[in-house]
Amino acid sequence: MLKSLSEITLGEIVIVESITHPYLSNKLIEMGMQAGTELELLYKAPFGDPIAICMHGSLISLRLDEAKHIHVTSLPI
Amino acid sequence: MKIALFGNPNTGKSSMFNLLTGLRQQVSNFPGVTIEKRSGTFKIGVQKHQLTDFPGTYSIYPHSLDEEIVSQVVTNPTHEDFPELAIVVVEASNLERNMLLFTQLYDLKIPLVLVLNMWDIAEKNGIKIDIPALESLFPGTPMITMNARIGLGKERLFAAISTSKRAQEVIPFYNGFFPSPINDKDAQKQEIQDRYEKLRAILPTIQGKKSSVKSTFSRKLDAILIHRFWGYFIFSAVLLIIFQFIFAFATFPMDWIEHLFITLSTWLSGALPDGVFNNLLTQGILPGIGGVLMFIPQIALLFFFIALLEESGYLSRVVFIMDRLMRPFGLNGKSIVPLMSSVACAIPGIMATRTISDWKERLITIIIAPLMSCSARIPVYTLLIALVIPKTYVFGFISLQGLVLFALYSLGLVAALLLALILKKFIRSKDKGFLIMEMPEYKKPRWSNIMISITEKIKVFVWDAGKVILAISIILWVLAAYGPSDSMSSKIRAVKETSLYKKSTEPQKETMIASAKLEGSFIGITGKYIEPIISPLGYDWKIGISLISSFAAREVFVGSLSTIYAVHDENERQENLQTHLKEARRSDGTPVYSLATGASLMVFYVFAMQCMATLAVVKKETKSWRWPLIQLVIMGIMAYVGALITYFILT
Numbered sequence: 001m002l003k004s005l006s007e008i009t010l011g012e013i014v015i016v017e018s019i020t021h022p023y024l025s026n027k028l029i030e031m032g033m034q035a036g037t038e039l040e041l042l043y044k045a046p047f048g049d050p051i052a053i054c055m056h057g058s059l060i061s062l063r064l065d066e067a068k069h070i071h072v073t074s075l076p077i
Numbered sequence: 078m079k080i081a082l083f084g085n086p087n088t089g090k091s092s093m094f095n096l097l098t099g100l101r102q103q104v105s106n107f108p109g110v111t112i113e114k115r116s117g118t119f120k121i122g123v124q125k126h127q128l129t130d131f132p133g134t135y136s137i138y139p140h141s142l143d144e145e146i147v148s149q150v151v152t153n154p155t156h157e158d159f160p161e162l163a164i165v166v167v168e169a170s171n172l173e174r175n176m177l178l179f180t181q182l183y184d185l186k187i188p189l190v191l192v193l194n195m196w197d198i199a200e201k202n203g204i205k206i207d208i209p210a211l212e213s214l215f216p217g218t219p220m221i222t223m224n225a226r227i228g229l230g231k232e233r234l235f236a237a238i239s240t241s242k243r244a245q246e247v248i249p250f251y252n253g254f255f256p257s258p259i260n261d262k263d264a265q266k267q268e269i270q271d272r273y274e275k276l277r278a279i280l281p282t283i284q285g286k287k288s289s290v291k292s293t294f295s296r297k298l299d300a301i302l303i304h305r306f307w308g309y310f311i312f313s314a315v316l317l318i319i320f321q322f323i324f325a326f327a328t329f330p331m332d333w334i335e336h337l338f339i340t341l342s343t344w345l346s347g348a349l350p351d352g353v354f355n356n357l358l359t360q361g362i363l364p365g366i367g368g369v370l371m372f373i374p375q376i377a378l379l380f381f382f383i384a385l386l387e388e389s390g391y392l393s394r395v396v397f398i399m400d401r402l403m404r405p406f407g408l409n410g411k412s413i414v415p416l417m418s419s420v421a422c423a424i425p426g427i428m429a430t431r432t433i434s435d436w437k438e439r440l441i442t443i444i445i446a447p448l449m450s451c452s453a454r455i456p457v458y459t460l461l462i463a464l465v466i467p468k469t470y471v472f473g474f475i476s477l478q479g480l481v482l483f484a485l486y487s488l489g490l491v492a493a494l495l496l497a498l499i500l501k502k503f504i505r506s507k508d509k510g511f512l513i514m515e516m517p518e519y520k521k522p523r524w525s526n527i528m529i530s531i532t533e534k535i536k537v538f539v540w541d542a543g544k545v546i547l548a549i550s551i552i553l554w555v556l557a558a559y560g561p562s563d564s565m566s567s568k569i570r571a572v573k574e575t576s577l578y579k580k581s582t583e584p585q586k587e588t589m590i591a592s593a594k595l596e597g598s599f600i601g602i603t604g605k606y607i608e609p610i611i612s613p614l615g616y617d618w619k620i621g622i623s624l625i626s627s628f629a630a631r632e633v634f635v636g637s638l639s640t641i642y643a644v645h646d647e648n649e650r651q652e653n654l655q656t657h658l659k660e661a662r663r664s665d666g667t668p669v670y671s672l673a674t675g676a677s678l679m680v681f682y683v684f685a686m687q688c689m690a691t692l693a694v695v696k697k698e699t700k701s702w703r704w705p706l707i708q709l710v711i712m713g714i715m716a717y718v719g720a721l722i723t724y725f726i727l728t
């Protein structure tokens with residue numbers, strides 16, 4: 001099921017489908033994110049925003065505003 | 078040789094820079110832009126090299142202001158900072174992502190040295206990299222392993238720098254048009270994707286299957302430090318410890334410095350022949366320098382803690398948990414450090430805003446920082462509270478005086494946040510704030526990195542703020558020591574004729590004359606001149622003089638009141654001044670320092686931008702006089718209106 005990265009739950013592992021951020025998608029791509037990249041939601045800040053994801057072994061923080069432009073599917077378990 | 082240092086954030090680039098240059102480094106600006114440039118020198122044998130540290134980026138295409146310098150320099154061989162050789166620092170355990178920037182620089186035909194840094198972590202994670210195979214893909218580029226944090230591999234790097242010789246005719250890594258036009262985001266996207274595709278194709282043959290295990294130690298720590306309750310709890314505790322150190326322990330060396338300068342000027346004024354030079358030196362210049370140096374212990378301690386938090390990796394977690402709280406105010410999680418620094422002194426606080434990449438968020442942080450009650454306000458608050466707030470207890474155990482002090486700090490904080498809210502609406506910015514940030518793993522701090530960071534901050538403070546504080550101190554001294562000749566001498570004559578003067582002891586006589594001189598001086602005249610403006614706030618011309626002299630630094634308020642009221646008692650100055658102030662009467666016989674006047678003054682000091690050094694630092698950080706002037710006006714209006722309302726309500 002396609003959803004945005006801002007909607008996933010803690011500990012969920014997802015696969016990136018597409019990145020549609022108006023001006024930061026290039027930055028995310030430069031940081032190694034692309035369709036097919038595996039992401040794990042590791043932490044949420046106390047008010048649920050920002051979130052910290054694990055990507056290629058690094059911990060990356062994102063605001064929900066940024067995460068909602070990243071479309072992902074759940075990894076079938 | 079001109080050597081540049083490039084790399085992704087968190088690859089140990091700063092450690093590398095510190096390792097090579099040590100203390101032979103300086104902070105300046107890239108020509109024509111507001112981006113900080115760290116450069117330094119180092120020697121290989123007899124050959125001297127100039128090293129410039131560039132902001133950490135993932136590619137040459139910029140996403141924030143400070144990243145722009147990278148593309149400006151590397152795509153323009155005529156740029157004065159265009160390197161003759163570039164050291165690209167990559168994290169060995171994260172080769173794929175780190176190599177993107179390297180391949181771009183490679184295609185720009187800049188001679189390169191590739192440093193596979195943090196080699197120990199890669200080895201621990203079982204990552205094996207076939208370096209000769211990687212080198213054969215990028216002919217002419219020496220590749221070495223290093224562990225810059227502990228200085229391992231420095232000799233290998235020196236050898237590589239001497240052997241790096243790139244032939245100009247090499248096959249570019251990327252076959253398409255390069256560099257992509259700076260405004261064509263789609264072309265850049267395509268290029269980056271193509272580069273990644275190629276890297277993903279070749280890297281598996283070079284490094285064994287990559288195991289991407291984040292250290293369990295970091296994960297366990299994060300579970301506590303980012304926790305929705307414990308996260309804030311621990312951060313509060315950390316803040317408490319830091320402030321404890323700054324307020325309780327920095328006061329000792331501060332007192333020593335102050336004392337040293339008082340002793341020095343007393344001794345010099347006796348040892349040197351009397352005259353203008355003697356007075357200028359002992360009453361203007363020396364106290365001025367002392368006033369600057371006095372703040373060094375606080376600044377050093379504060380930046381010690383901030384560097385410690387940063388080095389250990391904790392600071393990015395603080396940013397992470399504070400971001401949501403700060404955002405409604407147009408601030409960033411990264412604003413927390415500058416704001417907490419400003420409780421000690423706004424100058425290092427404003428210097429610490431450099432970590433905020435978004436200009437609008439940074440500017441708002443800079444503008445509101447001086448509203449946090451800094452340590453220079455403490456002597457003023459203490460004096461005024463003791464003067465007008467009764468020593469009673471609320472509910473029998475909460476000291477009213479303490480409560481008022483707390484209220485003053487809170488007032489500053491609330492005003493800062495409200496101002497931020499307003500500024501958020503008015504400041505336009507082309508970039509939007511974001512928080513896509515890598516959070517490094519926790520690691521043991523390197524003391525040498527921390528020491529270098531402290532030294533750098535102190536150097537900047539002493540030179541930048543010092544120049545202004547010193548200049549203003551001299552100007553204020555001139556204005557207080559001189560006046561229209563008849564004005565001063567008539568005041569002195571008048572004092573000498575009073576019966577009180579005739580009864581007084583020698584030292585008392587001296588201070589009475591000093592007080593009379595001050596009244597007749599340019600500052601005294603100005604104080605009287607502005608009396609109509611400040612009388613609605615409940616102030617007389619004597620307070621006016623103190624307000625004006627406070628522009629050098631707020632704590633001067635107490636000293637100049639002592640002079641005006643001719644208080645002469647070295648041991649119990651504060652107590653004695655209080656009695657004098659309590660006895661001061663207006664022409665109608667009511668006390669000058671009523672509750673209304675005192676409270677109005679306190680509010681004035683919470684808001685007013687009475688610190689030339691801060692203005693100078695804001696000018697330096699924002700590269701124009703526009704923002705410091707706006708700040709001065711806004712805070713001035715807040716102070717005047719706030720004080721007016723307070724006085725009005727209380728009378």
